[in-house]
Amino acid sequence: MITKPTIKDVAKLAEVSIATVSRVLNGSPLVQEKTRQRVWKAIEKLNYKPNALARGLINKKTQTVGMIIPDISNAFSAEVVRGIEDIANIHNYNVILCNSDLDFQREMKYVTTLQEKQIDGLIFLSEQVTDEHLDCFIESRLPVVLVATHDDKGLLPSVNIDNVMAARVATEYLLGLGHRRIAFISGPFDDPIAGITRLTGYKQGLQAKGLPVLEELILEGDFTYKTGYRNMRKLLQLQPRPTAVFAASDEMAVGAMNAILDNGLKVPADIAVLGFDNIDLTTKVRPRLSTIAQPMYDMGAIAMQMLIKILTDAPLEKRIVKLPFELIIRESCSVKK
Amino acid sequence: MITKPTIKDVAKLAEVSIATVSRVLNGSPLVQEKTRQRVWKAIEKLNYKPNALARGLINKKTQTVGMIIPDISNAFSAEVVRGIEDIANIHNYNVILCNSDLDFQREMKYVTTLQEKQIDGLIFLSEQVTDEHLDCFIESRLPVVLVATHDDKGLLPSVNIDNVMAARVATEYLLGLGHRRIAFISGPFDDPIAGITRLTGYKQGLQAKGLPVLEELILEGDFTYKTGYRNMRKLLQLQPRPTAVFAASDEMAVGAMNAILDNGLKVPADIAVLGFDNIDLTTKVRPRLSTIAQPMYDMGAIAMQMLIKILTDAPLEKRIVKLPFELIIRESCSVKK
DNA sequence: ATTCTTTTTGTAAACCTTTTCATTTGTTTT
DNA sequence: AAAACAAATGAAAAGGTTTACAAAAAGAAT
Structure with missing residues (x-):
């Protein structure tokens, strides 16, 4: 069996030492032009590709993030x-993708595996970042950047939006349209990032206007289509019906x-609907759904940029980044008749 | 600065040689029970994690696929x-994600990088697999599995559906509903996988029924929402209008x-719409859109299973897998009035 | 007690790089 | 021509594992 060519093979063919080949590979200036050319010729002839494992072993960098x-x-x-991947790619990093399904055990197992693979850093996205998460991250000594999340203590760098304010702006928009009976389909009540915060913003919006927060109008979902559908069916049975619904996703x-539509009612004529995420x-x-736009792509891109800065010891202007959100008005909300 | 513990540190603490530690780590039977326990204790005490780079270097396996x-x-x-990731995870593989945007240069650059990172295998998804692709894959000597694609020569293992037949079944379904003027919004005419094949199926469906293939009813898109929208607007200007549209995605x-809806017409009452993918x-x-269901998740899962079989030298029953498709009838198509 | 097995453990080479330090080669200065 | 210096190259160690082989320990057979 033919084995992959190594730096040795290149050295032999170019009649130089492996040190010289390595220098050529790494663009060192202290190698003569004609030697350099001879080496490159050998590299191409053999179709040699440096072994990133050996490199990583010695450089203690893998150009790979999880x-x-x-x-x-x-x-x-x-x-x-x-x-994330776009920015990573630009900076010659690769990314290992891990689906956790929000399962803590899986998250932790991935951290271990990634650590073994000597990743340079980690980008983490989850519903919450608990103390156990924090312990694990710290113990791993991996540079971690949180995206669309943050930790209570502000220990880890993160990029996110101001969820409370966003939900408040959304609520105030519906109020501004004349709605007074506004239902809220929330994320999980125990999710401190996208659950509690948005619920808080909703409440703040109502309270700022001096309106009561009605328990019956607040239902708990898990951000999925299904729970939106189910919860709305419950809301439709209320007397009187809400005139608007704001959902946390x-x-x-x-x-x-x-x-609403399947029930024979019209959006926005009968009930206005407002979403979150875009x-x-x-x-x-x-x-078309009116919504609060989160800059999803940018959140990923910026998180990766932050991670790269950390990895290259560049200064981080801000460790906790709050990106702007935007209320996008389409067709699913209209003035209350 | 504290450095990561290595196998040496474990060996020292457990008062054994690194060979023994390695044996414990790899579950070798030839190490005494009490030694094994001592070693495990040291491993845990130091929170030691084996270095996958060093392992990969010697084993020539990285448990990573691209x-x-x-x-x-x-x-x-x-x-x-x-x-893909689910199956990979089950079998203790990790996956490196690469977005190509169908750009050949990027695809090739990724292959090189992944090769350098010593991935064990590659799963490839693209519009077409050209001879250049093939050359590159062969030269790389990487085990490659194609998903939702195949190569003309059938050189590489692949998992896909029978696109011609699927499009034909779809067309025949519309014909069965009484439609005779059926437009087709195609994928790129030069895409041999999901473009040409589905177009062929559409034509076959019509021809089997003795109906003419009308050029004016066939428009080229690129699978995106936008081109569907644009092409439909063109189709709406036709006299007479098509009574049904079948789109390749x-x-x-x-x-x-x-x-159609934005034009004030009704689906399916005025025009039936049929999709592809599910x-x-x-x-x-x-x-809700009626469609041809491709088993997307399964395609990924099976592709990964095939790759793992290749990597573990297990026999592959079939190198070219055609998964079943399914016509899913929802609400967007009705009998022609 | 001696020899022969069997079981357990250790030594050292190998995997493929990068990099320090030493050496060689070439150039400049005297 | 010799001395001093700079530039180019090479030898070898290091990085953290696995594993073939050697060695030691333990047990069985004589």
């Missing part, structure tokens, strides 16, 4: 990941919208 | 990737559906 996310088949994650908002889906449904 | 796909933010790719089908979106739009 990303642990809940689920790549979720549009939000996928968009963030695309941002676009998936849930579309679910809610379809529940995933692709929002422009593909009819009516 | 996957080159067009774009992870595309629902189809994402679902396939999820299938769900994205295009939804684009077409929205073009991505999530199909059940989130109203009316």
